[in-house]
Structure formats: structure tokens, C-alpha cells
Amino acid sequence: MRQEKLYDNSIKCKIDTHKNEKTFPRYRFFKKLVPIVVITFAIMLGICGYMEVRVKTPFSKDKLVDISRLNKNHYYWGSYRPGVYFGMKTKEPFSPVTGLMWYFQSTLQTGGKGLRHWCTQDDKLEKYGWTKHDGKNFGIQEIVDNKVLLKTSFIKYNHGHNGGDWTAKINVSHIEPNLRNKKISLLYYIAIENKTDGNIKPLIDYLSNSLVGIEGQTKELGYFDLSFNVVSENVVDQSYLVTTTPDLSYITKSVLINFQVAIDKEKRKKKIVLPSETLKTNNKQISTPNLIVLQVTGELPLELEVIFEHHNLENQNKKLTGENYNKNLNKYEKLFDVKFEEIFNLNSKGYTQDEINFAKLAFSNMIGSIGYFYGSSQVQSILNGAPISYWKAPLYSAVPSRSFFPRGFLWDEGFHGLLLSNWNLDIEMDIISHWFDLMNINGWIPREMILGEEALAKVPQEFVTQDESNANPPTFFITLQYILDHKRDELLSNHMDLLKKLYPRLNQWFQWFNLTQIGEIPGTYRWRGRKYETNIELNPKTLTSGLDDYPRASHPSIDERHIDLRCWIALASKTMAIISEILHKPSHEYKSTFKYLSNNNLLNKLHWSPKTNTYADYGLHTDKVKLQKLSQTSKQIKSTEKVRVVLEEPKNQFVDSSFGYISLFPFLLRLIDPSSYQLKKILEDLQKPELLWTKYGLRSLAKISPMYMKFNTEHDPPYWRGPIWINLNYMTVAALHHYAKVDGLYKAEAEKIYFKLRDNIIKNVIHQYKKTGYIWENYEDNLGEGKGSHPFTGWTSLTVLLMAELY
Numbered sequence: 113m114r115q116e117k118l119y120d121n122s123i124k125c126k127i128d129t130h131k132n133e134k135t136f137p138r139y140r141f142f143k144k145l146v147p148i149v150v151i152t153f154a155i156m157l158g159i160c161g162y163m164e165v166r167v168k169t170p171f172s173k174d175k176l177v178d179i180s181r182l183n184k185n186h187y188y189w190g191s192y193r194p195g196v197y198f199g200m201k202t203k204e205p206f207s208p209v210t211g212l213m214w215y216f217q218s219t220l221q222t223g224g225k226g227l228r229h230w231c232t233q234d235d236k237l238e239k240y241g242w243t244k245h246d247g248k249n250f251g252i253q254e255i256v257d258n259k260v261l262l263k264t265s266f267i268k269y270n271h272g273h274n275g276g277d278w279t280a281k282i283n284v285s286h287i288e289p290n291l292r293n294k295k296i297s298l299l300y301y302i303a304i305e306n307k308t309d310g311n312i313k314p315l316i317d318y319l320s321n322s323l324v325g326i327e328g329q330t331k332e333l334g335y336f337d338l339s340f341n342v343v344s345e346n347v348v349d350q351s352y353l354v355t356t357t358p359d360l361s362y363i364t365k366s367v368l369i370n371f372q373v374a375i376d377k378e379k380r381k382k383k384i385v386l387p388s389e390t391l392k393t394n395n396k397q398i399s400t401p402n403l404i405v406l407q408v409t410g411e412l413p414l415e416l417e418v419i420f421e422h423h424n425l426e427n428q429n430k431k432l433t434g435e436n437y438n439k440n441l442n443k444y445e446k447l448f449d450v451k452f453e454e455i456f457n458l459n460s461k462g463y464t465q466d467e468i469n470f471a472k473l474a475f476s477n478m479i480g481s482i483g484y485f486y487g488s489s490q491v492q493s494i495l496n497g498a499p500i501s502y503w504k505a506p507l508y509s510a511v512p513s514r515s516f517f518p519r520g521f522l523w524d525e526g527f528h529g530l531l532l533s534n535w536n537l538d539i540e541m542d543i544i545s546h547w548f549d550l551m552n553i554n555g556w557i558p559r560e561m562i563l564g565e566e567a568l569a570k571v572p573q574e575f576v577t578q579d580e581s582n583a584n585p586p587t588f589f590i591t592l593q594y595i596l597d598h599k600r601d602e603l604l605s606n607h608m609d610l611l612k613k614l615y616p617r618l619n620q621w622f623q624w625f626n627l628t629q630i631g632e633i634p635g636t637y638r639w640r641g642r643k644y645e646t647n648i649e650l651n652p653k654t655l656t657s658g659l660d661d662y663p664r665a666s667h668p669s670i671d672e673r674h675i676d677l678r679c680w681i682a683l684a685s686k687t688m689a690i691i692s693e694i695l696h697k698p699s700h701e702y703k704s705t706f707k708y709l710s711n712n713n714l715l716n717k718l719h720w721s722p723k724t725n726t727y728a729d730y731g732l733h734t735d736k737v738k739l740q741k742l743s744q745t746s747k748q749i750k751s752t753e754k755v756r757v758v759l760e761e762p763k764n765q766f767v768d769s770s771f772g773y774i775s776l777f778p779f780l781l782r783l784i785d786p787s788s789y790q791l792k793k794i795l796e797d798l799q800k801p802e803l804l805w806t807k808y809g810l811r812s813l814a815k816i817s818p819m820y821m822k823f824n825t826e827h828d829p830p831y832w833r834g835p836i837w838i839n840l841n842y843m844t845v846a847a848l849h850h851y852a853k854v855d856g857l858y859k860a861e862a863e864k865i866y867f868k869l870r871d872n873i874i875k876n877v878i879h880q881y882k883k884t885g886y887i888w889e890n891y892e893d894n895l896g897e898g899k900g901s902h903p904f905t906g907w908t909s910l911t912v913l914l915m916a917e918l919y
């Protein structure tokens with residue numbers, strides 16, 4: 113899902129698929145069918161016009177979130193731009209956006225290196241992230257850049273008028289005293305998208321030629337002011353920019369191209385500033401700018417307040433600035449601390465203040481990385497020749513990583529929901545509503561959401577298209593199951609109407625999985641989207657499973673059975689049965705599907721490998737594959753490229769050599785009998801260091817597996833072939849907790865492992881955070897070091913729930 117090296121574009125149309133499946137014995141049978149297929153296809157072409165648009169036909173006109181009647185409530189404004197270091201916007205398809213940039217006068221390079229705006233790992237900041245954020249009223253972030261601490265915070269003030277006001281504060285100081293005083297330049301901007309019905313204009317003091325504020329007006333917000341308050345004696349320079357920018361993804365460039373070099377008169381030093389004039393295009397003054405930037409340069413400490421207010425409010429004396437701001441921030445911090453302890457109980461569990469601060473930061477980054485996006489995805493179904501646009505829609509969703517994945521991911525969001533629903537069920541139900549509004553008439557939800565210019569700018573074109581044949585683990589069922597287990601009363605008393613409206617969509621989602629991902633024989637399921645014909649991948653990826661390169665059958669075929677998918681469907685049917693009952697809908701079908709899929713005899717017949725005594729996938733497989741440089745005699749392929757060589761005819765069998773996360777799924781989703789031999793064996797296997805056990809958590813693939821830490825192509829490093837991932841570790845700890853509680857023969861054993869594993873994970877994630885300043889995408893299994901993208905405060909933040917023992 114994540115490394116995005118290769119785009120999985122396998123199944124373009126049905127005919128292709130059959131061609132690709134020619135390695136199967138079944139293909140010979142298909143050949144006889146060719147004339148029939150051709151005729152059928154001709155008939156299908158006729159109805160294609162209709163079928164083609166189905167992919168982009170919404171499930172229903174009746175949306176869960178009605179954006180024409182937006183609720184300008186407490187959640188209207190927020191730090192909903194997770195992809196920038198700091199910025200505020202509304203939950204509105206087209207909204208004014210504001211944001212922060214900064215640079216040091218001494219280190220800004222031509223070309224713009226050194227100008228901070230969008231979160232990127234290339235900036236190599238020592239750390240950044242929300243230390244406290246409640247998703248609703250306020251947030252406090254700490255950014256450390258070259259030993260300089262930028263504290264960015266905001267408080268919202270909801271007076272019930274057009275979404276309320278807010279103040280943001282940027283306080284810059286040295287983290288170590290006695291450092292040579294650096295000059296920092298802060299830039300704060302407001303921009304409005306072209307499609308916003310409104311405008312902004314600068315308020316200039318013409319005597320000093322300085323920007324004192326900005327006035328604006330939009331249909332949704334009415335008239336508003338953005339004013340600035342520089343609280344410092346150390347300001348050496350102030351300048352501004354009033355211009356137009358083609359779109360939001362272009363803001364950095366628009367600022368860069370307008371930088372000017374000025375000479376500091378007293379010290380005869382060069383400085384980089386903004387032009388401080390309203391720019392002209394074609395010799396005409398811009399009358400409708402869409403980007404206005406204030407620049408303040410000063411020595412540390414330096415502080416800037418940015419105040420957003422609606423016109424004509426009576427309570428001017430209660431302005432959220434200065435001491436009043438600090439007082440309010442203090443109040444919100446205290447409320448946050450109290451609520452945090454109430455929910456997670458870390459203090460009473462004996463954690464140190466350091467550990468609790470870590471947990472607050474991990475949680476705050478999860479909730480503080482919620483974004484609001486608007487746009488349309490590129491989608492593709494087997495009936496479309498070329499990708500087409502999905503309908504335009506909003507998405508309110510957390511993101512896995514602000515620097516690397518600042519957009520919505522379907523299966524990640526289910527894990528995020530576990531944390532969020534503990535804190536604020538209103539937010540979580542709103543997020544669920546937005547995702548389920550993205551479901552089409554067939555019941556499909558695209559697995560990656562790249563909406564709007566800002567989001568799109570971060571993704572290479574080739575990865576943009578979402579394929580309608582492809583699933584992704586339906587983790588929202590874990591979230592819903594969690595809510596039903598822990599928050600049922602609140603759900604039923606506050607969100608009953610929503611649940612009723614959600615139900616047909618959940619139903620359709622389930623049906624889509626149960627229909628399109630079905631296997632060849634009853635009771636089996638198969639992830640679609642693997643490449644049938646590839647001679648460069650060591651083991652064709654299964655991006656749809658969420659576990660990208662986790663090794664499956666070496667030769668994708670329609671006879672495959674995927675154990676993890678089967679378990680996901682079992683969980684889904686169980687949750688659907690419960691929800692159906694609550695809503696007095698027919699639940700019989702779901703109950704019987706759950707009963708069928710959780711029948712241990714059938715499960716074991718289909719997936720328990722008698723050879724290794726482990727759960728496994730089944731399919732056309734051989735272990736005897738390797739990547740090899742072709743001899744120079746081969747003309748078709750560049751001689752430098754490695755290709756896969758198959759040294760043995762694959763045959764249908766259990767994929768015994770891939771013991772790892774997927775082998776645990778019947779246990780993870782709590783389907784196996786608590787007194788079964790299978791449970792006993794899994795508990796034994798869990799603890800073996802030559803398999804998954806490490807001091808830092810469970811690695812994804814057994815150390816003894818031939819695919820352990822193997823590159824998938826020459827350029828595609830291992831991802832789910834060894835590293836420790838926290839979402840699956842969380843599921844394992846939760847399952848151990850479950851089997852330690854329910855009656856059965858192995859309670860004590862489960863409990864013993866529970867404590868050890870939980871402890872290992874928590875210790876390492878915290879240790880690595882202290883060492884590096886970051887929470888990571890995954891952890892390497894030899895020393896436990898953080899790897900991959902960072903900060904990764906999506907599912908790695910589940911560490912907080914491990915600390916709190918909430919499963």
C-alpha cells in the first residue's frame with residue numbers, strides 16, 4: 113500500500129484476466145469457451161455505456177453528510193491541513209486557508225531550500241508534533257528546527273456565529289540559552305481558492321508601508337478580519353506580499369519567486385524579504401488577490417499572534433490575545449490533562465510523567481492530523497478503458513503520516529478509529545460518515561483518497577488511480593465492533609439516526625466484499641489485484657490486503673485462498689449481525705455466515721496446514737524462485753534488470769513457508785476455539801525467536817522464511833517481510849488479552865505472553881521516540897530501530913491503547 117514503487121494495475125478488463133490466467137489448468141477449458149465468451153462480450157458492450165458509469169455512481173443521493181447544510185459547530189475550524197507544519201482551515205469544500213512558513217536568514221538557499229512549509233522528511237527537523245490537541249477547542253505543537261523551538265498553538269472561540277473565531281500563536285525561542293542569536297523570518301498567509309465565493313484584501317498602513325491586517329468576506333463566513341500582533345522587541349524587519357497564486361499547491365512557489373534581496377542599512381548585510389507592494393500583472397494592479405502574506409523577521413525570542421474574527425462582535429474587550437490567550441490555553445490544557453487521565457488512566461497505572469507525555473503526544477498527533485479534503489478521485493473499473501473521475505466529495509479523516517501520507521487511507525482509518533472513538537465519538541462517527549459517503553452503487557469504497565490540489569501534489573501521477581476490483585481490509589468493522597463493545601450506550605443515545613442511515617451502506621459494503629472477493633470453493637476468499645503475469649517480482653504483491661509484499665502463493669491464480677481475508681469477512685458478518693439486531697433488521701443471514709466462517713472444522717480443513725501445523729494461504733506455489741540477472745543473450749530485457757527465475761513447477765498447496773502475521777489471523781480476530789490445539793500451537797509459535805518473537809514486538813514474517821527480508825524486485829526493498837508493525841502487534845496483544853480472559857485451557861499461557869509482548873512494544877516505541885524525536889512507520893527487528901516514514905502517528909499511536917489496556 114505504502115511504498116508505492118510499483119502500481120498494481122493488473123486487472124484492466126475481464127478478457128485480459130483470462131488471458132493472464134493461461135498458466136492455470138483451467139485455462140484449457142476456457143479455450144473451448146472462446147466463441148461463447150466473444151458473443152457474450154459483444155452483448156456486454158451494448159450495456160457497457162450503462163455499466164461504465166456505475167463505478168462513479170454514488171450509493172445514494174441521500175448522504176450521511178449534507179454539505180449544503182453544513183453545521184458550523186465546534187468542529188468548523190481546525191488544523192485541518194495535516195500536510196503543512198501549521199495551518200488553519202474550515203470544514204468547507206472551498207475555504208480560506210491560512211498557514212505558517214519560516215526560514216532562517218542565514219541558511220535560506222537559492223531554490224528555496226530552508227523555507228519550511230509542507231511537512232517533509234527532507235527538512236530534517238529535530239522533531240515536530242502536537243503535544244496536546246483535543247480535536248475540538250485547541251492544540252499546542254512543538255517544532256524544533258536547528259535548536260530553535262517554534263511553539264505553535266491555537267484556541268477556537270465559538271460564539272455561535274458563522275463558525276466562530278480563533279487565535280493562533282507562534283512563539284519562537286532557543287531550546288538552549290547562550291546560543292548565537294539567529295534571525296528567523298516568520299511568514300503567515302491567508303489564501304482563498306478560486307472557487308470560494310468571496311475575496312480577501314490587505315489593510316496597509318501607507319505611512320509605514322506595512323501590512324496591519326487582512327479583511328475578507330465569503331458567503332459562508334460573512335465579513336471577517338485577520339489581524340497580526342507582534343509581541344517582541346526584537347523585530348528587525350517586516351514586509352508583505354499581495355498576489356495571486358494559481359492554486360493552493362502553488363503557494364510555496366508564489367512566495368519563493370517574490371523573495372527579494374535587500375540591504376540592511378545599519379549592518380550592511382543582505383536580507384531576504386517580500387516586496388511590500390501589491391503586485392501588478394500586465395501593469396495592472398491586482399484588484400482581487402488570492403494570497404496575502406505577512407513576513408516578520410526578528411531575533412529570538414519572537415512571538416506572533418494571528419487573530420481571526422468576525423466583524424461587529426460586541427466582546428472586543430475579551431479578545432483572545434496576550435494574557436487572556438495564555439489564560440485560556442492554560443484552562444484547555446488542564447481540561448485535556450484531566451480527560452486524558454479519565455480515559456487512559458496512565459497515571460493510576462503507574463506510568464512516569466515522561467511516558468505520559470509521550471502518550472499525550474502520540475494521541476494528540478493522531479487527532480491533530482485530522483484533515484479536511486475535497487475533490488474527486490481517479491477511478492477505474494474493469495469496464496472503463498481509461499480512468500475516470502469519481503464524483504466530487506469531501507473527506508474528513510485522520511492521516512497516517514503528515515510528511516509522507518497526508519491523505520486518507522481506508523484500512524488505516526479503521527485503526528485510527530479505535531483511538532478516536534475513545535476520546536470523542538462525535539468526531540469518529542463524522543469520519544465514518546464521510547468515508548461511507550464515498551461508497552459507490554456497487555458497494556465499493558476506494559482505498560486511498562487523494563482529494564484536492566494539496567493532496568494530489570504529494571502523489572506521483574501513476575499511483576493516483578483507484579481500481580474498483582480492489583478491496584482493502586474492512587477495518588471499520590473493528591472500529592464499529594469496538595464502539596459496540598465499549599461505547600454502545602453513547603452510540604445508541606447520540607447517534608441512532610446516523611446508525612440507521614449508515615446501515616444500508618454497511619450492508620452494501622459487506623455484500624460487495626462477500627460477492628467480489630469470493631474464492632473458487634465455498635467458504636474461501638481471495639484478494640483481487642495481484643499481478644498474474646510478472647517476471648520481475650519475486651512474489652507478486654497483494655497491495656489490496658494492506659500487507660503489500662507479504663509473500664503469498666508464488667503464482668497468483670483463481671484457486672488461491674487467503675486466510676486473512678476470510679477472517680476479515682467473518683468479523684464483518686459478526687459485527688453486521690449485532691448491528692442488524694440492534695436496528696431490528698433481519699440478522700439471520702449474517703448470523704449464519706458468521707457461524708459458517710467461524711466453524712473451526714471448516715476453517716482448519718481449508719487453512720490449517722497439516723505439514724507445519726500452522727494457518728496458511730493456499731495456492732499455486734513453489735519456494736524455488738529467485739531474482740537473477742539475465743544473461744546478455746536475452747534481447748527483450750535490459751541486461752541490467754533482474755528477473756524472476758522459477759526453478760520448479762509450482763503446484764497447488766498450502767503456502768507453508770510464509771509463517772507470519774497472516775498465519776495469526778484466526779487468532780487475531782478471535783475465531784478459534786479457546787481450548788483448541790490450534791490456539792495452543794499458535795501461543796507456542798508466537799514465542800519462538802526464530803519465527804516472530806523479538807524484544808521489540810512481533811516481526812511480520814518468520815526469520816526462517818525464505819522470503820524473510822528479501823527484496824521483491826531489484827529496487828523494491830522488503831516492507832512486510834520482517835519489520836515490526838504496530839497495528840498488527842496491537843491486534844495480537846488484544847487477542848492475547850481476550851484469550852487470557854475467556855474460559856479455555858490456555859488462559860495462563862496467553863496471559864503470560866500478553867504481559868511480555870505488550871511491555872516490549874511499549875518500551876521500544878517510547879525508547880525510539882526519545883532517541884530520534886519521532887514515532888515511526890515500522891521498527892526493524894534486530895535493534896528495534898524506527899524505519900520508514902516519520903512522523904508516523906497513525907496506527908503506531910495505538911501504543912497509547914496498549915499502555916491503557918483498551919482493546
Ligand SMILES: *[C@@H]1O[C@H](CO)[C@@H](O)[C@H](O)[C@H]1NC(C)=O
Nearest residue numbers: 263283284285343413415438
Ligand atoms: C514563549 O515561549 C517561551 C519558551 O517556552 C516562554 O518562556 C515565553 O514565556 C513564551 N512567551 C510568551 C509571551 O508567552
Ligand SMILES: *[C@@H]1O[C@H](CO)[C@@H](O)[C@H](O)[C@H]1NC(C)=O
Nearest residue numbers: 305306356357358359400402
Ligand atoms: C485561479 O486564479 C488565478 C488568478 O486569477 C489564475 O491565475 C489561475 O489560473 C486560477 N486557477 C484555476 C485553477 O482556475
Ligand SMILES: *[C@@H]1O[C@H](CO)[C@@H](O)[C@H](O)[C@H]1NC(C)=O
Nearest residue numbers: 623626627630685701702705
Ligand atoms: C456471503 O456469501 C456466501 C456465498 O455466496 C453466502 O452463502 C452468504 O449467504 C453470504 N452472506 C451474507 C450475509 O449475505
